Amino acid sequence: MGFWEVTLSLLEGLEYTCLIFALTLVLALPLGLVISFGSMSKFKPLAYVVKTFVWIIRGVPLMLQVIIFFYVPGFLFGTPVLSRFASVVAAFVINYACYFSEIYRGGIESIPRGQYEAGQVLGMTKKQVFFKIILMQVVKRILAPMSNEVITLVKDTALARVIMIVEVIQAAQNFAGYGLMWPLFYTAVFYLAFVGILTLLFGFFEKKLDYYKG
Amino acid sequence: MPILEVKNINKNFGELEVLKGIDFSLNQGEVLAIIGSSGSGKTTLLRCLNFLETPEKGSITVNGKTIFSDEHKEYTDEEKRLNRLHFGLVFQQFNLFPQYNVLENVTLAPKLLKKGTDEEINQNALDILKHVGLSDRVDYYPCQLSGGQQQRVAIARALALSPDILCFDEPTSALDPELTGEVLKVIKELKNKDTTMIVVTHEIEFAKEVADKVIFMADGVIVEEGTPEEVLLNSKNERTRTFLSGFGNI
Ligand SMILES: Nc1ncnc2c1ncn2[C@@H]1O[C@H](COP(=O)(O)OP(=O)(O)OP(=O)(O)O)[C@@H](O)[C@H]1O
Ligand SMILES: [Mg+2]
Numbered sequence: 001m002g003f004w005e006v007t008l009s010l011l012e013g014l015e016y017t018c019l020i021f022a023l024t025l026v027l028a029l030p031l032g033l034v035i036s037f038g039s040m041s042k043f044k045p046l047a048y049v050v051k052t053f054v055w056i057i058r059g060v061p062l063m064l065q066v067i068i069f070f071y072v073p074g075f076l077f078g079t080p081v082l083s084r085f086a087s088v089v090a091a092f093v094i095n096y097a098c099y100f101s102e103i104y105r106g107g108i109e110s111i112p113r114g115q116y117e118a119g120q121v122l123g124m125t126k127k128q129v130f131f132k133i134i135l136m137q138v139v140k141r142i143l144a145p146m147s148n149e150v151i152t153l154v155k156d157t158a159l160a161r162v163i164m165i166v167e168v169i170q171a172a173q174n175f176a177g178y179g180l181m182w183p184l185f186y187t188a189v190f191y192l193a194f195v196g197i198l199t200l201l202f203g204f205f206e207k208k209l210d211y212y213k214g
Numbered sequence: 215m216p217i218l219e220v221k222n223i224n225k226n227f228g229e230l231e232v233l234k235g236i237d238f239s240l241n242q243g244e245v246l247a248i249i250g251s252s253g254s255g256k257t258t259l260l261r262c263l264n265f266l267e268t269p270e271k272g273s274i275t276v277n278g279k280t281i282f283s284d285e286h287k288e289y290t291d292e293e294k295r296l297n298r299l300h301f302g303l304v305f306q307q308f309n310l311f312p313q314y315n316v317l318e319n320v321t322l323a324p325k326l327l328k329k330g331t332d333e334e335i336n337q338n339a340l341d342i343l344k345h346v347g348l349s350d351r352v353d354y355y356p357c358q359l360s361g362g363q364q365q366r367v368a369i370a371r372a373l374a375l376s377p378d379i380l381c382f383d384e385p386t387s388a389l390d391p392e393l394t395g396e397v398l399k400v401i402k403e404l405k406n407k408d409t410t411m412i413v414v415t416h417e418i419e420f421a422k423e424v425a426d427k428v429i430f431m432a433d434g435v436i437v438e439e440g441t442p443e444e445v446l447l448n449s450k451n452e453r454t455r456t457f458l459s460g461f462g463n464i
Contacts, residue, residue: 118309121264122323122375123299126291132322136313213357214312 006175006183013171014190016085020157020167021194024092025150031093032100039105057098063159065091070163088160092153099149107142108134140209147202154194215278217242217410218379223272225258232258233269234434240379240427243408247421247442250431251457256414257306259431260381263412264303265294276300276378302372302380306388308364310356310371316343317352320371329375342370346400362393366400373404380404382413398424418461422446430454 038050057065069091073081082090111134119129161170168190172183216239225233232255240246248256261267263274265282268289274282281297282289289297310319320339321332329335343349346366356364365385372380382401386394398420404411405424415421421428421442428445430438430453438444438451449455 112309114305114307114309115311117266118305118311119323120266120295121298121301121303122371123295123327124323125295128326132326133311140313212312212355 001175001178001180006172006180006186009175010168010171010183010187010190013166013168016160016165016167017154017157017190017194019085020088020092020160020165021154023089024096024153027089027093028096028100031097033104035097035101036104036108039101040108054098054101057095058102062091062095062156063162065095066159066162084163084165087163088165092156096149096153100146103142103145103149104138106145107138110141111137137214143202143206143209147198150202151195151198154198155191216240217277219273219275220263221273221275223259223262223269223274225255225262225267225269232434233262236272236431236434236436238427238429238436238439240410240412242410244410244426245405245424246412246427246429247425248412248414248429248431249416249418249421249457250429250437254431255434256431257383260303260383260412260414263379263381264301265289265298266303299375300378302375302377304365304368304372304380304382304385306384308356308361308368308388310364310367312356315353315355316348316359316367319356319367320374323371324374327375335374339370339374342373343367345403346370347396360393361389362396365389365397369397369400369404379410379412382411382415384414384416387416416461418446418458430457432457 035050035054039047039054041047041050066088069082070080070084070087115133115137116129119133120126124132157167158169160167161173164170166174168187169184172187175183218240220236220238223233223236224231236255236259238246248259250256258267262269269282269284271284272282273280273284277300281300311322314322317336317339320343321335324330324335324338325332330338340349340352343352346369348363348366348370351359351363351367356367359367365388369380369385385401386397389397394417398417401411401413401420402424413421413425425442428440428442429436430445430449430451432453438449438454445454446458449458
């Protein structure tokens with residue numbers, strides 16, 4: 001089993017890693033915003049329901065949530081409802097949306113009331129105030145905690161193997177069955193490269209928003 | 215017909231009665247100065263006029279049109295938004311939008327409200343910025359400006375929507391003393407252009423100079439109302455005199 005053969009096999013696993021990562025990000029970023037609005041709702045019952053939901057999702061290990069999404073619908077309906085891959089993505093999206101929602105909430109609540117009022121007094125609608133004034137300031141403020149969360153997501157993708165999805169780690173583990181251990185350590189290179197690119201990207205965004213203070 | 219008629223405005227925060235029946239009226243082009251000690255309800259009054267707070271009682275009439283009345287059912291967000299357009303408000307803390315440069319701060323709302331073509335709006339904004347003396351700062355960001363410059367941008371931003379009545383809440387009290395002059399000068403120039411204004415201020419000298427009418431407020435009521443001479447120079451009212459003596463006047 002040569003180096004190239006292992007690399008190719010790990011790259012195949014990386015495809016799943018990347019897919020889970022990208023789908024989670026694309027879906028959880030907007031969903032998190034919706035959840036954060038729910039938890040900040042002036043309609044108290046809704047806020048309590050959403051906060052309880054966030055508590056449960058953040059309180060249960062993600063690995064367990066992946067298992068639940070895959071197996072529980074099967075128990076309930078007698079037949080699996082979601083494919084392995086869809087179960088992973090669903091669990092990841094909901095889990096990360098909850099974490100994102102808390103970051104958004106912190107960011108939104110840190111914007112001074114005067115910014116909303118200045119927009120309102122100028123005759124803007126609530127929607128315009130949020131999207132034209134508040135959102136960009138929130139983005140700047142939450143960039144650092146978001147980069148943490150996104151980097152954690154890269155490594156969390158390895159949890160997908162709990163329901164037999166062959167992502168990078170599982171791909172390497174398959175070689176361990178033949179007595180080959182080094183592919184497992186080799187996977188670190190892939191993660192480091194992935195996270196390295198993200199770090200550069202977030203640095204770039206931070207620079208882009210550096211032009212103003214506040 | 216007065217441009218603004220305020221009748222019997224009452225505002226409570228829970229148990230606390232902050233405004234207890236405020237009445238006054240203002241004619242086109244007049245400047246009203248509101249003075250009074252801390253907590254007397256001056257900011258709350260301006261916030262009621264700008265629909266940032268909803269009074270429990272009273273009515274507000276602009277140009278003969280009643281835009282607030284306690285007899286009306288609850289106002290929708292959209293009604294409040296449209297009513298607000300009669301007023302402009304310049305905040306004590308400026309509240310400029312930090313991510314936009316000076317020109318964008320001034321043009322943002324007119325563009326969103328489709329007050330004209332982008333070119334017209336930009337040109338109008340540049341004209342206003344020229345009047346407030348900021349032609350050379352149009353592409354600066356708020357964080358790159360002094361407090362006095364920021365407040366002049368805030369004034370330009372409010373003017374860009376040509377409100378009927380422009381309100382100022384202590385426009386100079388967040389500024390270093392040497393910067394107050396440039397802001398007060400802009401307000402004086404606006405008076406010369408017939409802008410109707412309500413200015414909450416602790417600058418008694420400025421009020422004397424610029425106001426047509428002065429209101430002294432205490433504990434949520436108007437204690438005294440009159441010309442600057444009557445209220446600021448020759449007040450017969452004990453409370454007004456006590457307040458003014460704190461500024462070394464009288
Ligand atoms: N949102 C609020 N909730 C509760 N009480 C409030 C609120 N806003 C103002 N108050 C109270 O209303 C009273 C009047 O406040 P206001 O800000 O109108 O006074 P002011 O005359 O502007 O004072 P200053 O000269 O210090 O600015 C104060 O006692 C204040 O504590
Ligand atoms: Mg005040």
